[in-house]
Ligand SMILES: Nc1ncnc2c1ncn2[C@@H]1O[C@H](COP(=O)(O)OP(=O)(O)O)[C@@H](O)[C@H]1O
């Protein structure tokens with residue numbers, strides 16, 4: 001195990017976030033606060049309660065997920081795309097380092113950043129709404145799993161993208177809609193039955209549902225199913241990255 | 254070629270076809286000796302970078318094998334890559350790192366424990382010490398090149414690849430680079446450099462490999478190469494200019510220079526009978542007043558041009 005390599009990659013990636021502190025950490029806080037003002041106060045005052053939870057509190061897990069997913073993908077995809085773009089990737093590719101070590105460095109750093117952002121949002125939210133976390137351990141588990149799997153997903157996008165446009169494409173065209181339609185701001189049970197069925201094909205629904213359960217013990221689907229979906233997604237991402245490195249996909253061909 | 258214990262890098266039957274179907278390397282076999290400076294000489298697009306990239310693990314080979322220090326570059330990549338340092342052709346550096354951090358990063362990436370004293374000595378050796386806290390973006394091209402060398406040496410490799418180290422570098426810096434390469438070789442590092450400057454290969458290489466269209470045309474000792482392929486010319490400088498080659502000398506295939514002051518005789522110095530003796534006698538008998546005589550050796554450039562032309 002080349003632990004020095006993991007360490008220097010991780011450190012370099014974390015430094016990058018530190019140097020752009022405002023962008024890395026302040027912007028998610030700001031946008032979350034805005035969501036609270038708009039959805040929590042303005043609209044939420046008319047909705048009152050969803051499944052026995054005040055609307056302002058109800059949207060907290062969804063908001064966190066929205067930020068986690070976008071941040072994980074953005075951080076991890078950029079982290080590997082940028083050296084590809086400058087050409088500096090040659091060094092990582094010529095180093096005595098396995099795909100697992102590369103992932104631990106790059107994806108580990110991206111996931112750490114999103115995790116921190118998730119916590120910051122949680123703290124921010126606590127200033128707006130009363131928060132009670134029913135299952136803190138599960139909450140953290142979902143948080144960690146989400147950060148890791150979507151950072152991995154972002155890493156794949158970063159490996160795949162060969163220009164900036166493609167780098168933006170998936171987050172914009174796939175992730176944002178999936179999160180918005182994934183029950184961040186409503187309960188799936190509020191939808192007409194036909195749409196409820198459609199929604200079940202959206203993996204983000206399971207993520208948000210499980211995460212919300214850890215807060216309020218209310219969920220759209222069972223927790224076990226949520227957890228399985230997250231784990232399957234994680235495994236699929238890992239397999240994809242493994243395959244990409246094995247075949248040298250877009251890197252060594 | 255037999256593989257001796259002196260072989261540090263052994264390339265055998267290596268081919269590469271890129272994803273777009275272009276065959277950049279065709280059955281290249283080459284043994285690189287421990288401690289030598291090998292120049293891979295070839296025009297743009299010959300396949301030099303591709304060859305290096307495969308050995309360093311950046312590009313996958315299509316077929317063939319490479320060993321470094323006796324270890325296969327695929328199955329024992331951790332060992333082989335740890336032995337190798339690479340200075341890439343392009344100035345590919347991150348933008349926001351400092352010189353110090355980027356060298357420390359490289360060292361760690363190659364699995365070496367931090368060693369600030371070594372990095373310091375390296376930076377001083379590369380005249381980069383006063384730039385250690387500078388951001389890469391702010392450096393000149395020449396400095397960036399030296400930073401890349403520093404990165405490649407940060408993990409104390411035993412084999413160093415320099416891909417066109419002096420492309421676009423002015424004469425003075427080129428001399429500095431050559432001096433650096435020689436110093437490295439003295440410290441025991443094996444050096445493989447690619448170049449399309451003949452004078453570079455001629456100036457610093459021990460051996461030269463000529464590569465074109467993905468084929469390794471020949472590899473030989475630089476001196477032996479010139480010896481083997483070099484034609485020699487004897488230039489006879491005359492007291493009085495001639496308008497034509499005198500009749501009695503026509504049989505020797507002499508060329509007359511434009512101003513009529515020089516007769517040029519081209520011969521193969523390795524033949525038992527070079528004809529020099531006979532020619533001098535004939536000139537003597539013809540009573541041509543000779544002012545001076547000199548011989549020149551064909552440069553690597555001419556050898557190279559003739560080789561490349563022959564094959565394509
Ligand atoms: N990634 C690639 N995909 C397709 N063709 C490539 C790729 N890289 C290099 N080539 C082609 O392979 C040939 C050899 O390139 P290269 O090894 O860079 O040559 P050199 O370094 O001798 O100039 C060139 O014709 C180049 O266009």
Ligand SMILES: [Mg+2]
Nearest residue numbers: 301302342416
């Ligand atoms: Mg090249």
